[in-house]
């Protein structure tokens with residue numbers, strides 16, 4: 001994604017739901033603007049960053065050449081509203097980059113993971129993006145990408161996936177370690193017409 005944003009001259013990217021600003025570390029100086037609702041996350045993120053909601057971005061229409069929504073949409077009750085807001089701040093021809101885990105992510109831990117279906121996942125990505133953008137391109141991954149060496153690492157991973165800490169502790173204790181986890185998800189690109 002970074003290679004493409006740089007090659008196409010689409011910086012700075014507006015990183016919506018930026019968390020600690022991991023993306024910024026892969027971009028040149030001045031190539032990133034972060035937005036997140038969490039003051040805790042933003043305190044650890046580089047500048048410039050703005051505390052704001054993905055549903056009400058404090059930027060004018062058509063003000064960015066690219067917008068990233070990486071691992072945020074499943075946190076929202078109505079992901080299509082955030083896609084509409086991303087489209088608003090993108091200039092015509094601008095690029096949206098959206099990443100999400102698959103509903104079949106981490107099969108080795110399926111029994112411990114929440115059973116409720118999230119509001120957004122990699123399987124919904126192409127269809128929802130096509131409602132707001134054109135030229136949707138999807139890159140998927142499905143590979144043993146993550147090693148969890150200890151019970152504590154398994155517990156922390158489960159908590160990060162939304163499992164209650166007490167339940168995560170119990171599930172982690174009954175998991176054989178080290179554990180290699182199959183990561184499944186997708187990154188999609190699409191353009192504002």
Ligand SMILES: C[S@@+](CC[C@H](N)C(=O)[O-])C[C@H]1O[C@@H](n2cnc3c(N)ncnc32)[C@H](O)[C@@H]1O
Nearest residue numbers: 017018019036037038041053054070071072075
């Ligand atoms: C899983 S983290 C992803 C962080 C970063 N995009 C990454 O890929 O490393 C999700 C982030 O979305 C933020 N978030 C959740 N709801 C949000 C909203 N309505 N508007 C903006 N950010 C939100 C959370 O505070 C959190 O930092």
